[in-house]
Structures are given as C-alpha cells and as structure tokens.
Amino acid sequence: MFLRPTITAFFFLLMALSATRFSLAEDTKPANTPGGKIEVLLIDGQNNHDWKRCSPVMMTTLEATGRFEIEQATVSKSQVADFSPDFTKYDVVLSNYNGASWPEKTKAAFVKYIQNGGSLVVVHAADNSFPKWKEFNEMIGLGGWGDRNEKDGPYVYWKDGKIVRDDSKGRGGSHGSHWEYKVIVREKDHPITRGLPTEFLQAKEELYDRLRGPGKNMTILATAFAKGGSERHEPVLMTISYGKGRIFHTVMGHSHTSMKGVAFQETLIRGTEWAATGKVTFPSVTAAELPVDRAVSRDPKDIKPAH
Numbered sequence: 001m002f003l004r005p006t007i008t009a010f011f012f013l014l015m016a017l018s019a020t021r022f023s024l025a026e027d028t029k030p031a032n033t034p035g036g037k038i039e040v041l042l043i044d045g046q047n048n049h050d051w052k053r054c055s056p057v058m059m060t061t062l063e064a065t066g067r068f069e070i071e072q073a074t075v076s077k078s079q080v081a082d083f084s085p086d087f088t089k090y091d092v093v094l095s096n097y098n099g100a101s102w103p104e105k106t107k108a109a110f111v112k113y114i115q116n117g118g119s120l121v122v123v124h125a126a127d128n129s130f131p132k133w134k135e136f137n138e139m140i141g142l143g144g145w146g147d148r149n150e151k152d153g154p155y156v157y158w159k160d161g162k163i164v165r166d167d168s169k170g171r172g173g174s175h176g177s178h179w180e181y182k183v184i185v186r187e188k189d190h191p192i193t194r195g196l197p198t199e200f201l202q203a204k205e206e207l208y209d210r211l212r213g214p215g216k217n218m219t220i221l222a223t224a225f226a227k228g229g230s231e232r233h234e235p236v237l238m239t240i241s242y243g244k245g246r247i248f249h250t251v252m253g254h255s256h257t258s259m260k261g262v263a264f265q266e267t268l269i270r271g272t273e274w275a276a277t278g279k280v281t282f283p284s285v286t287a288a289e290l291p292v293d294r295a296v297s298r299d300p301k302d303i304k305p306a307h
C-alpha cells in the first residue's frame with residue numbers, strides 16, 4: 001500500500017530519463033558541435049539536366065564524409081503547388097532544382113529562412129531557375145537562361161587581376177563545348193579554398209559563361225577561362241551573403257559523370273559545410289590529389305570520412 005506510489009513514481013522517472021537520452025541522440029546535435037551532423041535538404045525533381053542520376057552522386061559525396069545527413073525533396077511539376085517544406089529544420093538547402101515556380105507562401109518562407117541566417121548551395125543549372133524571382137537572384141548572385149539579359153544585371157567576370165561588371169546588352173547564360181577546364185583560385189584565404197591547390201582541372205563538362213545577375217555581396221572564389229565560349233575568365237565558385245544567410249554557388253556539375261570529378265566533389269563538400277556552419281573542417285586535398293595536368297575522377301563512395 002505504501003510502496004505502490006513510489007514504484008509508480010520511479011517508473012515515470014525512468015521513462016522521463018530515457019526520453020531525455022533519446023532527445024540527445026547524435027543526429028540531433030547541432031552542426032557546429034563536434035560529431036554533429038549537418039542537416040541538408042536536397043531539392044530536385046525538375047531540371048533540364050539528368051537530376052535522377054546527379055542527385056545520388058551528390059548525396060553519396062556528402063554522406064561519405066560522415067559530416068552530412070540528407071533529406072531529399074523531389075518535387076515534380078504536378079506537386080509544386082503543394083511544396084511547402086519547413087526550411088528551418090535544416091542547416092542548409094542544396095538546390096539541384098531548375099523547374100516551375102514555387103508557391104508565393106513557400107518563396108516567402110524561403111526568403112525569411114535565408115534572411116534569418118539559413119544557408120543555400122546552388123549547383124549548376126539550379127542557377128537557371130526562377131528568373132523572375134528577385135530575391136532568389138540576389139541570393140545566387142548570377143544566373144543564366146530564362147530570358148535573362150541586361151535587365152537582370154551585369155555580366156561579371158575576371159580581367160587583369162580584378163572583377164569586371166559589364167553592363168553591355170545581351171543574353172545571360174551560354175557555354176562552349178565540353179572539355180576539362182582549368183579552375184583558378186582567385187580568393188585563396190576563404191575557408192572554402194584555403195589549402196586547395198591554386199589551379200586544378202575539373203572533369204570534362206560544359207563551362208557556363210556570360211551569366212548575369214545583381215552580383216551584390218558576392219565573392220568570386222575561383223574562375224575558369226571559357227575557351228570557345230565568351231573567351232573570358234568566368235566565375236566558377238562564388239559566395240554570396242543575403243541578410244544573415246550564407247550562399248555557395250558552383251557552376252560545376254553538368255552531369256553525373258562530371259560530378260565524379262574530384263574538383264566538383266571537394267568544392268561541393270567544402271562549400272556546403274561552409275554555407276551551413278561558416279567553417280570548413282574537411283581536410284583539404286593536395287596538389288597530387290587535385291592536379292592541374294589531368295582531371296581526376298573518383299567514385300564518391302571512395303571519399304574518406306572527415307573524422
């Protein structure tokens with residue numbers, strides 16, 4: 001009679017303790033704590049590129065590091081009207097999406113998420129999307145196609161050691177034929193590029209040129225010379241700040257094959273970690289692993305975990 005309530009209370013205490021343990025499980029640790037995982041929302045489902053084969057390469061690349069946990073939101077054209085994820089659940093949004101416009105409510109929630117310190121990574125043709133969405137174009141800095149032209153902002157490229165903003169008229173977005181292009185690091189003291197070789201080759205693919213956009217609050221980390229295209233040193237890796245948010249934009253990643261390029265993979269890992277946390281803890285590659293005389297590719301499963 002006397003013991004019973006005590007045993008019941010003890011049972012509830014045990015329940016409460018075990019619930020606490022579950023809420024401290026490793027995958028809920030914030031991204032900035034040791035061993036904490038970066039929660040990524042990968043958005044795909046529409047693209048003029050082969051997103052079905054590209055997204056898995058990106059997912060394996062990030063997951064192989066042991067640093068990221070990815071949720072995939074595949075949004076077909078018929079599903080887009082109902083697309084309204086809770087962006088605030090994620091450390092970073094990774095866009096492999098080039099498709100129909102999102103509902104106004106979702107766009108507003110996304111802008112608020114980035115403004116309040118959210119993060120975005122834009123890969124290749126994801127910078128073709130949403131040509132009429134002003135805030136998105138400010139986030140990505142530069143974009144192409146979708147009738148982009150001088151009304152959307154200047155051409156931005158590298159010439160004689162500095163950035164040129166060129167207001168001349170013309171279409172935004174084009175590319176020459178596919179080749180192994182040389183990436184030249186222009187900003188050597190950024191967490192994403194620090195420790196990388198100064199010059200390296202990306203696997204054979206097209207190189208975007210003549211992108212245009214507002215290009216505000218944008219840092220060009222690396223360029224590549226658009227041989228047979230604009231014949232200019234075009235931005236390849238960029239960071240943009242928008243409100244309190246951090247954005248990493250890579251024009252690399254045309255196909256699932258070129259996404260196996262070590263240049264694409266290393267910069268995606270480093271750029272995604274930086275966007276999510278402001279730091280890069282992933283060890284940088286050596287000039288032997290990322291050479292300038294040949295383009296190296298690898299199965300993303302062979303990427304070694306960071307810790």
Ligand code: ZN
Nearest residue numbers: 049125206254
């Ligand atoms: Zn492409």
